[in-house]
Amino acid sequence: MGAGGCCYQFRVLLLGDAGVGKTALLRRYVEGSPGAAEPEAKSEPTVGVEFYSRALQLPAGPRVKLQLWDTAGQERFRCITRSFYRNVVGVLLVYDVTNRKSFEHIQDWHQEVLSTQGPKVIFLLVGHKSDLQSTRCVSNQEAEALAASLGMAFVETSARINCNVDLAFDTLTDAILQALQQGDIKLEEDCGGVRLIQRAQVPRSPSRKQQYPGPCQC
Numbered sequence: 001m002g003a004g005g006c007c008y009q010f011r012v013l014l015l016g017d018a019g020v021g022k023t024a025l026l027r028r029y030v031e032g033s034p035g036a037a038e039p040e041a042k043s044e045p046t047v048g049v050e051f052y053s054r055a056l057q058l059p060a061g062p063r064v065k066l067q068l069w070d071t072a073g074q075e076r077f078r079c080i081t082r083s084f085y086r087n088v089v090g091v092l093l094v095y096d097v098t099n100r101k102s103f104e105h106i107q108d109w110h111q112e113v114l115s116t117q118g119p120k121v122i123f124l125l126v127g128h129k130s131d132l133q134s135t136r137c138v139s140n141q142e143a144e145a146l147a148a149s150l151g152m153a154f155v156e157t158s159a160r161i162n163c164n165v166d167l168a169f170d171t172l173t174d175a176i177l178q179a180l181q182q183g184d185i186k187l188e189e190d191c192g193g194v195r196l197i198q199r200a201q202v203p204r205s206p207s208r209k210q211q212y213p214g215p216c217q218c
């Protein structure tokens, strides 16, 4: 697919407790490249939802535009963030490897999406801040076991040292594409998580960030 000036658009959401590093991970993915300055040491908590995008050419052939929604982890924004669960095809469930509670809450985040969206979502478990080895309290093995029990892949990342950031998004994108090719998920015409769009709509710049005005612009 991807012929005739079209490419896929996948809507992807990042979910996880406040402060686990969702914004830093996303900003590293859309703005950072090896050698780029590391993300700011302190960042402001996300208010509601912010929107980023990045276009990529998959080795398997098609071009894909990822529409990436960064959500606030704070409980007081839950009403807003919940309204974005619908119409996504992929979710990165992010915890902080130095924060045990954020790992324990992963099943709650997973369940919240399933209860809203049903099983047509591809998940990836992300253990973030892997640079903080001395204060780590969630092992790689137990996270792998959780991911396997929930039927998803697992990647450890660090925005600080730019470790596995592209790998995380590539892994999720590949899994979505595979599910699409196998007919497990379907192209939708309006507000679906997967759409075919004209190539002219794909931004030339690899990154952009917007305040998203509402749950659906279709």
Ligand SMILES: Nc1nc2c(ncn2[C@@H]2O[C@H](COP(=O)(O)OP(=O)(O)OP(=O)(O)O)[C@@H](O)[C@H]2O)c(=O)[nH]1
Pocket: 016, 017, 018, 019, 020, 021, 022, 023, 024, 025, 039, 040, 041, 042, 043, 044, 045, 046, 047, 071, 072, 073, 074, 128, 129, 130, 131, 132, 157, 158, 159, 160, 161
């Ligand atoms: N050591 C380390 N710190 C990180 C990393 N990524 C983010 N941080 C720090 O973690 C803190 C929280 O990061 P954010 O990206 O704002 O976290 P968030 O999950 O978006 O938080 P909310 O918007 O409140 O949901 C900041 O102080 C970041 O600098 C990382 O890879 N390694």
